[in-house]
Ligand code: PML
């Protein structure tokens with residue numbers, strides 16, 4: 234039984250005004266922590282938003298709130314890193330992995346046609362693999378997956394064991410992908426960063442785990458992507474509610490790794 238009270242801490246930073254006033258998205262962050270870590274966490278999120286390769290923000294919002302829902306603890310998805318020689322090779326592999334995870338080729342094609350117009354969406358786009366249509370109504374905001382975290386000491390142990398760089402970007406991306414993939418409506422996720430200095434992305438799903446791909450775009454570009462391919466017949470609204478509200482902590486146990 235969970236004894237300690239946890240808090241969801243969220244940050245978003247933008248330039249040329251707030252997001253809702255058309256400002257450019259710079260950075261966001263989601264944490265789930267006990268109260269004694271509040272000061273350190275708020276400072277870390279402040280630092281994250283202030284020192285960003287997408288630019289210097291002139292708007293930042295940091296908020297915390299007590300979480301009343303019981304926290305679920307889950308394993309991180311298994312990780313594999315695919316080295317590719319170019320973004321073209323990376324994108325080709327990403328399409329193949331999406332198909333292997335169960336996304337029909339026509340749906341992949343339709344989604345890719347719309348990726349350029351979704352590159353400014355701050356959160357995730359939910360895309361139905363049956364109708365080939367976007368399901369969420371969140372426009373430029375996107376769906377913001379929140380209330381998840383991976384305590385650092387456990388993450389560091391995992392990173393050492395799995396030969397993955399121990400940085401917070403990977404920690405946050407894998408925590409998110411692990412949360413996103415567990416719901417019955419989730420089929421696969423496709424993601425690469427909107428940061429100009431980071432080109433590794435991933436495809437994730439229940440069967441294949443978290444498949445990192447070392448080049449998904451050219452350095453210097455600020456067009457990112459986060460699409461959740463979903464089975465639209467399996468309760469999209471409850472899925473969105475879970476993504477936003479269900480508190481999740483990642484805790485790796487060595488025995489779970491095959
Ligand atoms: C992001 O920076 O917004 C997403 C990063 C995804 C890839 C992280 C990794 O596994 O290297």
Ligand code: MG
Pocket residue numbers: 259260426427428
């Ligand atoms: Mg970013």
